[in-house]
Amino acid sequence: MTTFFDKQLTKPLPFSRNLFSYGMGTIALLLTGFALLALFSVLFEIFRQGLPGLTWDVFTSLPAPTGEAGVPTGFGNAIQGTVLMVAIATLLSVPLGILTAIYLSEIGKTGAIANTVRFVMSILSAVPSIVVGVFAYAVVVLATLFNYKGFSALAGAFALAVIMLPIVVLSTEEALKLVPRQQRLASAALGANSVQTTFKIVVASALPSITTGVLLAIARVSGETAPLLFTALFSQSWIETLLNPTPSLSVMIYNYSGSPFAAQVQLAWTASLVLLGMVFVTNLLSRFVTRKR
Amino acid sequence: MHSSNSSKPTPTPLPTPDLALCARGVDVYYGTIKVLEDVSLDVYPGKVTAIIGPSGCGKSTFIKALNRIGELESNMRIKGEIQFFGQNIYSQRVNLNRLRRQIGMVFQKPNPFPMSIYDNVAYGVRVFSRPSRSVLDELVESALTDAALWNEVKDSLTKSALSLSGGQQQRLCIARSLAIKPRVLLMDEPCSALDPIATLKIEELIRSLQQELTIVIVTHNMQQAARISDRTAFFSTDESQVGRLIETDATAKIFGAASHSRTRDYIEGRFG
Numbered sequence: 246m247t248t249f250f251d252k253q254l255t256k257p258l259p260f261s262r263n264l265f266s267y268g269m270g271t272i273a274l275l276l277t278g279f280a281l282l283a284l285f286s287v288l289f290e291i292f293r294q295g296l297p298g299l300t301w302d303v304f305t306s307l308p309a310p311t312g313e314a315g316v317p318t319g320f321g322n323a324i325q326g327t328v329l330m331v332a333i334a335t336l337l338s339v340p341l342g343i344l345t346a347i348y349l350s351e352i353g354k355t356g357a358i359a360n361t362v363r364f365v366m367s368i369l370s371a372v373p374s375i376v377v378g379v380f381a382y383a384v385v386v387l388a389t390l391f392n393y394k395g396f397s398a399l400a401g402a403f404a405l406a407v408i409m410l411p412i413v414v415l416s417t418e419e420a421l422k423l424v425p426r427q428q429r430l431a432s433a434a435l436g437a438n439s440v441q442t443t444f445k446i447v448v449a450s451a452l453p454s455i456t457t458g459v460l461l462a463i464a465r466v467s468g469e470t471a472p473l474l475f476t477a478l479f480s481q482s483w484i485e486t487l488l489n490p491t492p493s494l495s496v497m498i499y500n501y502s503g504s505p506f507a508a509q510v511q512l513a514w515t516a517s518l519v520l521l522g523m524v525f526v527t528n529l530l531s532r533f534v535t536r537k538r
Numbered sequence: 539m540h541s542s543n544s545s546k547p548t549p550t551p552l553p554t555p556d557l558a559l560c561a562r563g564v565d566v567y568y569g570t571i572k573v574l575e576d577v578s579l580d581v582y583p584g585k586v587t588a589i590i591g592p593s594g595c596g597k598s599t600f601i602k603a604l605n606r607i608g609e610l611e612s613n614m615r616i617k618g619e620i621q622f623f624g625q626n627i628y629s630q631r632v633n634l635n636r637l638r639r640q641i642g643m644v645f646q647k648p649n650p651f652p653m654s655i656y657d658n659v660a661y662g663v664r665v666f667s668r669p670s671r672s673v674l675d676e677l678v679e680s681a682l683t684d685a686a687l688w689n690e691v692k693d694s695l696t697k698s699a700l701s702l703s704g705g706q707q708q709r710l711c712i713a714r715s716l717a718i719k720p721r722v723l724l725m726d727e728p729c730s731a732l733d734p735i736a737t738l739k740i741e742e743l744i745r746s747l748q749q750e751l752t753i754v755i756v757t758h759n760m761q762q763a764a765r766i767s768d769r770t771a772f773f774s775t776d777e778s779q780v781g782r783l784i785e786t787d788a789t790a791k792i793f794g795a796a797s798h799s800r801t802r803d804y805i806e807g808r809f810g
Contacts, residue, residue, distance in 0.1 A: 425649070426611060427645060427647065427649040428649060428651060428652075429610075430607060430610060430611060430645065430649075431645065431649045431650075431651065431711070431714075432651075432661070433607060433610055433634075433638060434605065434607055434638055434642065434643040434645075434715070435638070435639070435642070435661060435662035435665060435714065435715070435718060436635045436636065436638045436639035436662060436665055436666060436718065437635065437661075437662075437665045438635050441665055445661070445665075446651055449652075449653070450651070450652045
């Protein structure tokens with residue numbers, strides 16, 4: 246039996262409304278496809294070109310001199326340099342960045358100093374990385390440190406730290422702000438002072454998001470090339486001291502990708518794949534840290 | 539002094555060491571807006587004092603002035619005097635951390651810390667001292683027992699407090715406050731986010747705690763005030779939107795034969 250109400254429910258919408266709805270859906274899907282196409286073609290090309298060169302030697306050897314065949318070739322020194330400089334940059338920027346974020350979120354709040362710091366941080370995060378490189382060149386490379394003047398791992402790490410700092414500060418401040426005010430009040434109501442509340446409650450609850458921010462900052466600077474060109478430069482040998490020109494994956498890719506020697510171009514592709522893998526693992530780690538709780 | 543208090547007391551600050559809390563001529567402002575005017579209220583030790591009144595009458599504001607937590611979350615200011623066992627809590631020399639240790643607070647929504655049940659209860663203790671593990675274990679057990687939660691959680695002390703139900707979380711928050719042995723416990727609508735059975739448990743708990751503790755409870759629920767309190771204070775607003783203490787007396791008197799017509803109207807459900 247068909248009643249009036251059944252018809253109300255089953256009667257189709259006007260054709261024009263259906264057409265608009267399907268049309269918009271199709272356009273959105275197509276454009277998503279375009280965006281993914283660009284992304285996947287980059288990934289595909291890196292895998293296609295880089296994978297054939299991926300051997301164990303890549304991680305344990307130095308780049309072979311050009312023209313010599315049959316010699317193990319790789320870029321272990323560049324991996325070493327990238328990991329070293331990113332690690333030092335993290336050690337420099339994370340404590341500084343987290344304490345700055347604590348000042349902004351818990352102490353300064355909307356005061357004049359906090360607002361100025363926040364403004365400077367957002368400007369700093371928008372400064373092109375090559376400008377940071379020039380800055381580090383002027384401040385560190387041209388200065389004499391520990392009786393050494395010139396390109397060094399320390400200078401490279403300093404430049405990377407300057408790039409990381411605003412990312413760490415801004416993401417940590419957001420993470421701290423997300424901790425409910427009720428938690429802070431509960432802590433205060435138990436007689437805790439503001440330092441105890443900040444470290445035992447606020448930072449502790451925000452720790453997964455703070456870690457994510459830090460890991461994303463690490464992922465971001467791992468691929469930076471421009472600031473390292475001015476500061477760490479490059480080298481063909483293993484790293485022995487922090488006060489020498491230091492190789493890195495990104496500068497190596499930059500140097501070798503335009504090389505006339507096929508072997509060096511191959512190394513650049515493989516290095517791209519390795520760098521991509523390192524960034525991917527860092528991102529994965531940050532996902533894992535946030536999902537855990 | 540224990541007789542009817544309905545006539546407005548003179549706003550002269552008196553040394554009152556025998557009162558748990560004593561407010562005299564208290565005005566409360568948020569910035570420049572006055573929300574409470576001329577509140578004078580006595581809280582007797584070892585009794586449950588309920589604060590009732592319609593929404594927006596300043597009940598929560600008043601209770602947040604009693605442990606000075608309100609000034610943390612907003613630009614709350616106080617005029618007048620509030621004494622805690624004879625000491626002016628708004629004196630310049632008062633240490634807020636020590637004050638809040640003596641005057642605990644349970645909030646409207648259960649707000650356990652995102653850590654284990656054990657660490658939640660131990661938090662307040664650890665803020666002030668570093669007791670040995672065995673002393674701490676005892677304190678945690680006795681606080682959880684006092685909060686009628688021990689039997690439900692004794693096997694899962696290391697589990698996250700967020701895994702508990704709402705009612706259990708609120709009892710955990712009470713245990714957390716009890717662990718530091720306050721002299722007064724302020725409760726700001728502690729059952730408003732709970733179901734009737736969880737509410738009943740909290741009410742039983744309040745009754746059992748009353749022996750050693752002074753409790754001030756803000757509640758929206760008049761039956762609750764009638765069930766659990768010894769004394770009741772009725773707050774209300776007038777056209778100016780400024781809250782006032784209309785009447786305070788023994789609970790039986792307020793619910794049986796209130797002196798003020800506004801109190802009678804509210805209790806009989808004619809407004810609010």
